[in-house]
Amino acid sequence: MRAVIVEAGAVVVRERPDPVPGTGELLVRVQAAGLNGADLLQRAGLYPAPPGSPADIPGLEFAGVVAAVGPGVERFVVGDRVMAVVGGGAQAELAIVHERTALAVPDTLASVEAGGFPEAFTVAHDTLFTQCALRPGERVLVNGAAGGVGIAGAQLALVAGAAVVASVRAAHLRKALEAFGATAVDPADAAAHGPYDVILEPIGAPNLKTDLDSLAIGGRLAIIGIGAGARGEIDLLQLMSRRACIHGSTLRARPLEEKAVAARLVERQVLPLVAAQRVRVPVEEVFGLKDVDAAYTRFAVGGKLGKIVLDIPG
Amino acid sequence: MRAVIVEAGAVVVRERPDPVPGTGELLVRVQAAGLNGADLLQRAGLYPAPPGSPADIPGLEFAGVVAAVGPGVERFVVGDRVMAVVGGGAQAELAIVHERTALAVPDTLASVEAGGFPEAFTVAHDTLFTQCALRPGERVLVNGAAGGVGIAGAQLALVAGAAVVASVRAAHLRKALEAFGATAVDPADAAAHGPYDVILEPIGAPNLKTDLDSLAIGGRLAIIGIGAGARGEIDLLQLMSRRACIHGSTLRARPLEEKAVAARLVERQVLPLVAAQRVRVPVEEVFGLKDVDAAYTRFAVGGKLGKIVLDIPG
Incomplete structure (x- = not known):
């Protein structure tokens, strides 16, 4: 797979081995991944990924389609549209997420919106x-x-x-x-x-x-x-x-079970509002994977309404 | 009645008119009144009593016996032993408290202990x-x-x-x-x-x-x-x-209803522990009303275990 890599204070796109889902995990073909302040910190070497997340692939959120499931997965099947907060590794063509922290994407949400929703x-x-x-x-x-x-x-x-x-x-x-x-x-x-x-x-x-x-x-x-x-x-x-x-508070440092509890609350209390279009996910600008450096630059400038999202066609 | 009065940065005992209980209020013949840090601040002119409390009589807590009840009182009758947090005015022979913030004194608690309990x-x-x-x-x-x-x-x-x-x-x-x-x-x-x-x-x-x-x-x-x-x-x-x-947080600045809620929780969750002698009220030293200045001095010195209490025989 291709992935965004933090290298010497910059972000570049490199080939990496495809990740393999473990017990309870989903392998997701990422369609969109929102940028967050933490990405800029990680690019500057200031905010290392928590244990269990890829050390050099940034990205705290994504949306995509389930490509494979690990042993014991109960909530999703291959082909489901999902989105999630992760500890890192979202800005890549493939990403791993525990099914307990993944959310079904409502039909009302386009992929680039879903990629900028979870965090x-x-x-x-x-x-x-x-x-x-x-x-x-x-x-x-x-x-x-x-x-x-x-x-x-x-x-x-x-x-x-x-x-x-x-x-x-x-x-x-x-x-x-x-x-x-x-x-x-x-x-x-x-x-x-x-x-x-x-x-x-x-x-x-x-x-x-x-x-x-x-x-x-x-x-x-x-x-x-x-x-x-x-x-x-x-x-x-x-x-x-x-x-x-x-x-x-920060979300990123929390253990899996606390992230899952937070995700469940969003599933029950926010997704109905998204489905009913009572809340929206404004996206300021979308960048392709190859333009990731420009995306980070745009994010850092500020003065934007809503999310900067990477569009990652599978 | 005699009362402790803050006068030009000192505490003295003066005669004052007996207070009269209003609707829902108890007139209490005070037997003991604990000292608190707020009393020293009030003596120094730094912590004025909240509206509705005597402006120049310090004292945030007392224990005593109900001497009269105002209209509409339901929870107590004349002769009941009570203790309470008040906004001020506790260091006197008579004090007023709303019945919703007053607590029955468990039999296990002596008056000087009860006077140092509520706050x-x-x-x-x-x-x-x-x-x-x-x-x-x-x-x-x-x-x-x-x-x-x-x-x-x-x-x-x-x-x-x-x-x-x-x-x-x-x-x-x-x-x-x-x-x-x-x-x-x-x-x-x-x-x-x-x-x-x-x-x-x-x-x-x-x-x-x-x-x-x-x-x-x-x-x-x-x-x-x-x-x-x-x-x-x-x-x-x-x-x-x-x-x-x-x-x-501070207790003193809260409105009556919040003080009453806090008092009810103490009634239900702490008084049983007092009655069962699972918690105690250590009193370091007891002073008579005429020695109030010495009591304040002792309080300010520190290095004490538990409360300094004024003993106010009716």
Whole structure:
């Protein structure tokens, strides 16, 4: 198979042996694989793949068709359309995933959309509902709202009956966020629209003070990314008097069973919304496998609405 | 009635008009009132009483006997022994409490013990179970473990099947903590006994880095006091990779309904343990009302095991 390989700080396409599915695993002919911030970190040598994932093939999510199944597989058969979050190795013509973490692709979702769905929607769902226990009527601030997780989070919070303020620096992207039903604002104006019961923070330390200042009593701040910095000062008295909570999490480092639980929740609680077209998966741009370097460059530039996806025809 | 009054940064005893119970309220002849860190802050003018509490009479907890009831009271009658957390005003011969936040005093508890029970055990129970969802088999670090909340937290965590490491600076207090079943250590050695699923932090910012370094995957750090400092730096990447959470809370600022919920949980889940003598309320020293200044001084010195309580014979 051909695969994207991280080599000396760059991404290139190389031939690799076809992987073989083990017990409970699917071999998937990948049709599309979304890019994520972690890919850029891995390219820079900063975010090694967890044990059990290919060490030098990046990619945290894909969609494709089951090409073979390992012993004991119960949930899928050859030919099924599937999509999944994986610890790595998604950006290749073939990939392995445990069937307990794979999701059936709804008919309403094209392959490039499905390739950009799993990571963003799983992180957004896990953060808003499993960690932050979002309730209808609450106020949510989604920072970096035009990114994959941002768009997913804004839509899921809206469907769940929350009021959503979506902050994004690029003014030209705000109209699209308003179309989802969010109030789209410049990051500098986000605090003025608070206080917030839940804040989704994918950017990191530079937003920490404003986030904490904007939390309501009983508010929950969820840190899901630190691309702009990891270290920041907090005021514990403020945290106490707000009776607030700061959550941190990543999906990638979790053990198989926790990823499977998160995937099952997405299957039950998000896929029906996708099938009913109540949430969408915006894709900003699609690149072929041979243009992977250009895809990474486009991803890094920012100012995009939704996902950058590699199209990998089998 | 006589009451402790905060006057120009000092505490003195003055005559005040007897309070009158409103709808749903009890008038309690106070027998004992525990001291808390908040009292020192209030004496220093730093922690004003919440609306509805006497502005200049300190005291967050008391035990006594119901002397009169307001309209609509259903849970108690004159003569009942009760104890409660209040927003202020406990350090007086008479105090008012809403019946929904009052607890019956178990026969096993002497008045001075009951006067030092409500705040520490309510905070410890709320923090360990309601906020941090402590489970049996988990590892708990209790810092400041010889204080009222610390001793309450260590005992409740032990009863709940957790393994407890209790850190306390004063070496002579460690034997008593070991007697409860905890592993008592110097604060400098606490990290070496980790990682911890739950950390109870009543001291504040100086412990923040060590606390975060000592958290297990999925760990919860609960900030319940900031006597040694409120501002500290955190590493959001560390919080993410640990999938950890920082909770802040205070009891005093909560609305009546939330205090009542917390009190009901203590009634159902802690009072049976008190009645069965599975948890105790250590009292370091008892002072008469006229010696209130000495009581505050003793409280501020530290190095004590458990509560400082004012004995207020009616």
